[in-house]
Each structure stands twice: as structure tokens, then as C-alpha cells.
Amino acid sequence: MKSKPVEKKRKARDEESDSESDDELGNGLFDGVLEASEDEEDYIPSDAIDDGDSESEASEGSEEDEEEDDDALLSDDIPSDIEDNDDMGKLRKGAEELEIAEPGVDPKPKHQEEEGRNYRIEKDANGGERYVYDEIDPVYDSDDSDAKGPVNTIGDIPLSFYDSYPHIGYDINGKKIMRPATGDALQSLLDTIEIPKGWTGLTDVNTGNPLNLSQEELELVRRVQQGLIPDELHDPYPDTVEWFTSKQETMPLSAAPEPKRRFLPSKNEAKQVMKLVRAIREGRILPYKPPEEREREEEEKEEVQFDLWQDEEPAAPNPMHIPAPKLPPPGYEMSYNPPEEYLPTKEEREEWEKTDPEDREKEFLPQKYNSLRKVPAWGTLVKERFERCMDLYLAPRVRKNRLNIDPNSLLPKLPSPAELKPFPTVVQTIFRGHEGTVRSVAIDPTGVALATGGSDGTVRVWELLTGRQVWSVKLSSEDPVYTVRWRPTKDAFILAASAGEDVFLMVPTHSSVTPTLDQASRDVLAAGFGYATNGQQPATAPGKEPAGKWARPGTKLEDAGVLVRVTVRSAVKVITWHRRGDHFATVSPEGQRSSVAIHTLSKHLTQIPFRKLHGLAQTVVFHPLKPLFFVATMRTVRCYDLQKVELVKIVQPGAKWISSLDIHSGGDHLIVGSYDRRLLWHDLDLSNRPHKTMRFHPKAIRAVRYHKGGLPLFADASDDGTLQIFYGKVPNDQLESPTIVPVKQLKGHKVVNQVGVVDIDWHPREPWCVSAGADGTARLWM
């Protein structure tokens, strides 16, 4: 152990002596380097060298040229170079001082130190050698590099700026530093021939002197360049010092016995090994192969195929899953050589080209090629496939039930109209005479006379079969006659007609009217006057207007046959007689509270049954058998019991605006016509909703009417100028539903101002009907 350091020391000494003989300067430089650890300022030069040579000139050479850089680098050294002597001396002095300061140190190092080192080698506690450096005396001059000599203070500018001057810069005191004398060309030539010691061919930037480097410095530069440790003597790989040796100590640090685990194989390691073994067995760890080979192998590996459906078991398809529809198979027009009729004509082709590609019905035009070799590639095939792909994954699928049935099977099987005869089919008589619209028609209960009322304010009576006008009266000059209705009994021949707010009751002259019948009729009408004069009429409240004023219409009208005038509060549109003929009801839709009035003929009495009505009253009708009264407002039909004075039923046809209403002679069925083009059949026993809805007219329905004489017929009249005749058989059995068959559409009336047929009436016995049209005619159909 001890012999090695000694040898080293010896070697060092030899080297020292060499260097000493070489040059003193080397020591000085070396000195500075080793001091670097303690003194940074001194270290700068060597640091600069280190930077410039070992690495690229990145840190400093970025701004200056390479040469200048070198100059600058080297120039840094110059102060130390120059001051070497001083420095040396100083250090020596310091060393001596140190010697004095440390008396207990071996003389041997001192001796070495005297030989030119600034450190001593001492033995440390373990016998190893240890470098001990001198203490630096921190006096003012000790570490002052400024005072070392004339430093050129021109700063960081190239020296070439001073080429034309005799000086090369200024020292710290502002004195010119003169350019050192340079020999002439010959001299310089001579210089190149015999190279002085330490010549580098470089010039110190600061001083302009040639830059000389000593052997030591060059050596140092070389070592730094090679990346070696600058200190030659430093041993980076010293022998290991066996602090804890295998040698048995007499006094061990711990007397604990060796633990058992030292002798047992490690479980953790076994686990790790097993992990690897398993990985190898499973093939997760493979023997190494170069990556190229592995890649190639992987490429060669085929996709493994096997029988995927080996254990297939048919499962019921998920009901929510909708399989994608298949594309339709190609038709004839897709052939490359289709039959010629599939080829488009010139117009078709043009039209196809004109339409937007998105709007085209077919995405291609059929084309014909004479032979297969002429068929080109289909341009949009990829796009079509792509669209199919998009459809497959992006289109929402909806299951649509395509009804693959004959549309005619939807139609109900209707019996042939020929089986359902009789019903009116052709126009028999046209009654002309009214100016403007014929508003209303009515056939008298005996079936011989026809009464019509028109917009011209006249009421006319005609012979039904011949069409001859037998009687006429003008009721009003400004108001139209809205409605005419015969009193439904045969014991009298009384006609009610409305014009404006007035209801007139009259006895027209007619061939069928015998004097006795005429007299009887007049008596019926006159009876009321006696009743009124007898004062049995209830007195109305003094301030209140009576519901209806019964009066004689005046001599002129009385002469014509018009015997009674009843004036109500607003214009009367509808008159309906009770079957016995003693009562009749009027409807004046604008009349609000008093829109519905019931008049008693025998008493000349007018009553307003409803205080309030839900909606505008449209029409009213008396039940043919029971004391029931139907009032149709715009939306609903209400049925009231007149005896008990209560609401019995509300029928809801579902129409928006009811125009007309009629009740079957049996009393259990109702038909409702509406302005929203519907004809509704109600079975009153079954439901409040319609039993059947029929839409045959493109325009509003104005009137509906049952045949009252025992024939299973009904008809409606519409604004489209047609009448529709239906066969409507009401069965005797309550449980059976009525048979309704449309049998005939009667056309003939002209449409004037969007109004077609306005009113309709049936003959009391025969399957004949009369219609009133806006074209100023009434027609008899049979």
C-alpha cells in the first residue's frame, strides 16, 4: 500500500525536474490552472482556452472571424504570460509564508515545494497522499490582474482599426501603447527560418506582439483538446481501497448471526423467472430476430380461417333489427343492348338532361351498344357503391308495410244502383220565373202543388207536374223570401213563408183547393185572432218588446191570400212545422237570444224557448213522433224535451259548420249537412258521433232531406250544382246498421256566384224531388 504512492511521487519528481529544466514559465501557468478551483478570476484564461479549443467556437466565434477569435483567445493569455515572473515570485513568497504558518508539516513536501510547486504532498490519516495548497494572502495586490501591466483598453474592436497609427491602443492611464517594433520583410523572413522557442506565428491582439506559447501551455492545450484531464498527475482510476475487506476483523462491526434468508433461494426471483418462463412457453417472448425478418414473416402469415359456423344454432331474428333492403335487380332498360322501345326519344333525353341530377327519376338513360366491345366503363360505379355504403350505415331504416293489394279491394262493395230503384234520375220539369236565386222549394202534403220562394221577394205556387205557375205574391220588395214551407196536414192548405223579419201565412189559390178547403184554411189562420182578442194571450212586460207580433198584413196582401204576418226580432231563415200543424218554429241566426222561436198558430203565440244558446242556431227540427226538438248550432245538434223542458242529448257530428239537418221519419236517425262538404248520418241510439261520413261534394252542402213518404231515400244539395241521391234503408231491427248507398248524382243546375243548389224537397209519396238553384230555376227530378 505504501509503496505505490512513493513510486508515484518519485515519478512526479522526475517530471518536475524535467519541467523545471524546460522552462520556468510552465510552472507559472500550471499554477494558475490548479488554482482555478479556488480562484475564479485566475481561472478565466484557461477557461477561455478550454472553450476555444475543445469545443467549437460557438460561444465566442459567432461575432468575429475565426482568426480574430483565435487572436482574442490567445490574447487573453498574454497578461499571465507577461506577468509570469512576478507571479512566480509572489507565489514563492506565499509558500514561504505558509511554511512558517504550518510548522507541523513534514519537511519533505517543503522540499518538493521549493522545487517549484505551489502545493505540498502530505500524508493523510490513512496514509494516502494529499495535496495541500498554500494559503493565499489576501492583500490588495494578491489577486489583482488589472495592475499586472499595460492592458490595452480599446475594448472589443479589431486591432486593424489602428493599422494606420503608430500606436495600437491605450493603457489604463490613457497612455498610448505604441506598436512594438516590427522588423522589415527580411527580418520576418529570417524569423520564419529560425523559429524562436514558443513561436506560434500568431499575434497578440492586445499588444501586437507575436504570441508565444510555452511547451507547458501547448501541452495543456493539447490535453484539453483531446478531452483529457488537464492535470497530468491526476489519476482518475486509483486502486480501490478496501474499506470493508473480506478479511475477518478481530472486532466485527455487528455480531449478529448471518440471517437465514442469505442461504435460501429468493422467492421473488423465482417468481420473476417463472413469469419469463411462462411468457416463453406462451410464445409471448420470442427469440430475437432482426426486425426485417420478423416483418416479412408476419406478412407471409395467412389469415387464419376456420369454420365459424360450426356450432350454429338458428336464433329468431331480433324484432327490432331491420335488415338492409337489397338493391333492386336490373331491369330491361339497364341492358347494354335493350329492346329499342326502352331507348329515350330525343325529347325525353333533353328533358332528362335539363333536370337537376337530384330530381331525376332514373339516374341513367338507357343506352344501346351494337356489340359488347363498345361498352365503356360505367363512370359513376365507385360513387354508386359509396352511396350504397353510406346508406347502409347512415340511413335510418324504417319498416314500411307495402300494401301489395289491388286498390279496388279497398272500395266497399256497393249494390248496383239498378237494384235500388226507384230513385230520381232525370229532370222532368224546370220551373222558370224567379228572378235571381230560388231560395226555397216545398211540395204541398197532397203532392200536387209546388211552392217556391226567391230572392226577388216573391212566393210562387206551381202545378208540380206541368210546371205551370198558378199563383204568385210579392211579399217584400227588398228582402228575399228565405224559406217557404207548407203546413203538413191535409185538412188545410196553408203556406208559411219568411221575408226579412216577417213570417207570412197564406192560403194560395190552386186548382186542387176546393172552396171548402180554402175556407177551412182561412179558419185555421183566423182562429188565432179570436184567441188574441179574447185576451188570453199572456201579457208581456210593459217595457219589453214581444217575441212576435201577430197581425194582418194589409188589404193588398190579404186580397192575394196572405192572411197573417208574424214579425219577430230578426230576419228569419228557417221555418219548420210541427207534424200536427199547430206549431211552427223559426230560426233567425242573427237573433242571438231570440234566434229560435216557437209559434203557436191557434193562439197566435210566439215563445222563445231558450234564454241562451251555445253558438249560432242554424236550423231546428221537430221529432216526428215524440215531443223532442232538435236545434243545430254551428258545431253541435242539441235535442230538447219540450214537455219536461230539459236537454236530452248533444249530438256531435264533428263538422265545422252545420248547414242543414233532417230527421228520419222513424225518429232514430239524423242526417246533417255541413258547409265543410260533409254529409253525416247519425244513429241516435248508438252514439253521439256520426255513424257514417260521406264526402261526395267538392263544395259546401246546403240542404239535406229525407224522403218522408216511406221510400228509403235521402238527398243532399251542394254548391257544386249537383244533388246526390242516396239509398238509406233503416232496418226494422234495432241492432242492424242502416244500409247507405249512394245511387245517383243529379247534375243540371248552374253555379252562379259560387252558389249551386240551395234547397231540396221530396214528393210526399213518389220518388221525386224538387231542387232550387241559384240559377233562378227549380227542377223536378223523377
Next chain:
Amino acid sequence: MAKIKKKGQSGQAKNYITRTQAVKKLQISLPDFRKLCIWKGIYPREPRSRKKVSKSATASTTFYYTKDIQYLQHEPLLQKFREQKVLEKKISRALGRGDVGDAARLERNAGRPDQTGKPRYTLHHVIRERYPTFIDAIRDLDDCLSMLFLFANLPSTTAVPAKMIARCERLCHEFQHYLITSHSLRKSFLSIKGIYYQANIQGEDVLWLVPYKFNQRVVGDIDFRIMGTFVEFYMTLLGFVNYRLYSSIGLKYPPKFDQTKDEKGAELAALTLEGVNLATNEETTKAITNGEGHGPDPKVQAEVDKLVKKLRTETNGDKVDEEMAEGEDEDEEKATDAIDKFEPAAPGGDVLPQPTYSGNDPSKLFANCTFFLSRETPRQSLEFILRAFGCKRIGWDSILGEGSFTTDESDPSITHQIVDRPIIQAATTEEGDGEDNQTAQKLGPNQRYPGRIYVQPQWVWDCVNDEELKSPELYAPGAALPPHLSPFVKPMQGQYDPTIPLEEQQTEGEALEAEIEDAKVEAESEEEDSEVENDMDVADDNDDDEEEDSDAEEEKEDEEDEDEDEDEEVLQRQRELEAEISGKAVKSKQVDPKLKAKLDKKKELERKKKEEAEDLERAKGMLSKKKRKLFEQMQYTNKKKSTEDMKLRSKRRRLEKEKAAGKA
């Protein structure tokens, strides 16, 4: 009291989920979601009421069933996607760090299927899930085959790697081989889009489209990533289907693939089918040898020799063999000949389709023919279709690729030659000096080998679709071909059918109209005749008259059952009007009866039509609103169809007339 229900907590609002919500729920990117949907067969659903499902939904919002998305959540592929995502992140991070080596290592693990055609995941569990039985898979094969055949014909680009194309091609060839061996191809159709094929596999009809062999143009914005995803799935599907099909007919899958042959363009012949049984491999190896291939098999030869010795009478052993084989065939046919006809024993039952009897088995349609394909014919499709219908020997020019029975056009065994070149008027110099080495002698243009049938390619397709060898005269080279009709159209009652003569399918009214027109034209021409060349063609005139008379008689017979209550006056008036228009004097009565009768008939028809319309109107009024709408809709479509048909009929009538005029 029942709990108050909150809106959006139950019912439709819970059953549906928007796409964005679904993507968020699955925590994958949109492209990955798309992939997953494509593979798993999840598609959007249209809710009954969009408003109830989501208030903020616009028209373009796509909804999925929540249950579908829940089902996706358990998908093992999802984990793969996530792993891939993590890997991508690692790669990008490594690249960001400038760690190129690490990135390259990770990239190697990435295994991009869109570039290599080789994914790290397998899809077979998805296929098994989507198609629980094999038949289900067959049923869905239409799109798969069309797609793969298209991709097999695409040029390779960055979006479509060459490997993917090669694999598609391989799978398609394998499938074609199955069809050839099992003879399950049924129909084929040359359309303008490509060639449609229909095969019957285990009772399921599969229809697919193969493009013509041209470079496919890619137009418009096509996202090949989507197509690629589909193709990836379809490739796996077809692989497994092929395996199953091959094993069902006792063949080994995958068949042996000959790289060198494939490179020479052998296509189908590059694959060699092998039997499953390894012990009898030698015998079962069924290479598409094109008949002779490697010369006589020694074993067969030995047997033949034996036979020859035994019989000693015949000079040619092969002949005996053939005869024997034929005899056997006949016997077999006799055995299977009797097909029962199902006659209804009692009236009233539904009529079922009869078991069709076709005299020629599709697998033997071309069995006795040897074909030679000229250079200009589409070899791939012809080879496939001929082989699928029993042809064993097909030769073609060596330009068309490897694998032909013979490249020698002058081979005497050739019975049919398929040509698609026009007949050249002037004899030009021989073309193709480069191919002289294989054909010893070349024929000049328009020259033919005797004893051979020359046909155009359409003949093959028409034969296949009609299941009989059509007469080749119609399909001779240069001849105007008869129209090629789609075999997939099922004739429907009342629909226009080009195969049926016009008279059998036109409506009464149309026929009448046409006749009237004819008559008018005739009458006019007659008039002209009589006016201009009165004295020239007397005999002709007489002839015409006779014809007309006979016509008129026939028509009278037809009309016998019709009621004769027409009024003369109207007719007369019409006649007068016509005369007025044509600027001639009112015609004498001699032509009248015919025209008159026809006009009467027309009138009668019109009257009937009117009555029917009235009846219809009456019945329609009795329908409810819903039913009436439906009825009107149906009538609309029916009417549209019938007008289309009418247009076709009228076009055909005109064409026929033109043709007749051209002939006369």
C-alpha cells in the same frame, strides 16, 4: 297518488340517443364510432316523433337506439381502439420529443390496416354475432360481393393499398372457383354498369355486380376510409364464407396459390383446388387444367389401356370411354327424367308454381363445347361463366393471359369461337406481327376456320339465361344482335313485357285506337290511290278491297255481342268533320262500315269507362279519409306505372310499324 312523471325521463326520450351523445358515452372518436357501427351493423333509427325524443334536435340529427349503444359498450374491439389511441399518443409524444427511434419502434407496433391491409384485431366474432347462421351470411352476401369485386378492379392508391386489392381479388377468385365447382351460378346479365351474376347458394339467391375490366374512374368526393372499413369487414366475411363453402364440397381452403401464374395473368387458373383428404390428395387435386394440361394421367391411361385390351374391337380407347360416359349420362337422365306434375285434384285451391323441368342441367350446358376466345372479348367474365356452366376447355390468345387450354387458334378441337369484331370490308394487312410465334398460321380478316361456330359474346349470356344453346345464326359476327333482356325481371300481370308480342298485352282501347288510326291512314292512302292512280293499279285496289272486306267481316263477328244502339248521326257528323279537316268531300259509304264499327266500338268503350269512373266515385265517397288517401296514393303509383307501360307500348307499335314500312 301516483308519482308525477318528469319529462324526458322515460319513453321515447330514453329509448333514443343522438350520435354525439353516443360517441361521448363510448369515449371514442367519431371515426372509430363509425367503424364500430359499420362492423356491428348498427344504424340510425328514425323516432316516431323527433320532438318527443329531443327538443333541440334538428332535422339532421341522427338518433340511435340507446340499447344499441349499450350493446356496443361491451364490444372487445372498443378496447383495441383505445389501445390504438394510446399508441398514437405515444408516437406523437415521442416525435414531439424528437425521439425518432422510439417513434419508429412504436410505429412498427401500430400496424395500420389502411396501409398494410393487415389489422391487429380480428373481426370474426363480429361476423358470428351478426350472422348467427351460415344462411344469414349468405343472405347478406350481395353487397359484400359487389364491393369486393369492385375493389378487386380498382387501381391501387394511398387510400386503397395494393395488398387490399390483391386480397380482394384472391377472395373473389376463390369464390368464383366455388361457383364453378358447385355449378351454382344461375343467371348473368350484361348491363351498362357491368355484369350482374346471380348464384343460388344453399337455396339463397345472391346477386352481385362486377364492373367491366376498365380502369375505374373515381369521381366526386368519395371517402375511401368508409369504403375501406366496409371492405375490411367484407373481406373477413367472404374468407369465412369461402371456407365453409369449400369444406361443404370437400375442398381444402385456402386453395393453393401460384404466384408465378398469377403474375402472368392467369387469374382463375392461378388457384389450384385440393381435396380435404390428404391421403387421396393426388386423385382429388383438381387443378383447372383446362382439359389436357400436363398430358394423360398414367393411372387413367393404364385403365384405358386395359379397357382397350378387353374390348379389342374398338381402335380408339378414348372413344369407348366417351361413349360409355355418355351412356351413363343418358341412364341417369332417364332416371331423373320423370318430374311430377302437380295437378289440382279439386278446384278452389291456390295455384302453386310447378317444379320446373329443364332438359339440360346447367352444369352440362357447355360440357361438350370447346371455346376459343378472340383477343377482343372479355376473357375473365367469359371464362368464369363458361366454366360455371360446364365447359372444360377454353382457349384464348396468349395476350389475354396465362391458363388457356390452347393459344392456338387453329386447334381442330375448337367447336365455338367467340368473336366481337366487325366484318371488315376491305382486306387489310395482318395485324399483330408480335404474336406470330404461337400461331403458326394466321387467318386474314373475315376468314374463318371451317367446322366451327362463330358467335358474339352475347350468345353465351343468352344461352345461360335461357338454359339452352341458342341458335348461333342470330349472334353471328357482325350481325345485329337481338335485344339482351334482363333475366331478373319477373313478369307481372299487366306490366309491359318486351318478350310477348304487342297484340297480347295492349289494352282494348289502345288496340282500337291503333286500328282506327291505321284505318284512317289506309283510307287516306286509298283515296289518294283512287284519285291519283285510278286506272293504274286496278288489280291492287281490288286486292285491297278484298282484304278490307275480310277485315271488316272479322270485326263484325267481333262486335256481334255488343249492343248496337249507336246513333248514326253522330258518326255521320264525325265523318263530315274529318272530311272537312282533310279538305275532301264526304266519303261514300263503301269504306264506312269498317271505320264506323270501330268508332262505335271506341265510343262504347268510352261510355263504359265513364260509367266505371262514376261507380268508382260513388264507392270512393263511402271510404274514410285515411283509406281514401291510401287508395288515391295507390292509384297514383299504378297510374304512373301504367302510363309508362303505355308509352313503351306506343313506342314499340311505332317501331314495328316503321319496320314493316321499311320491309315493304
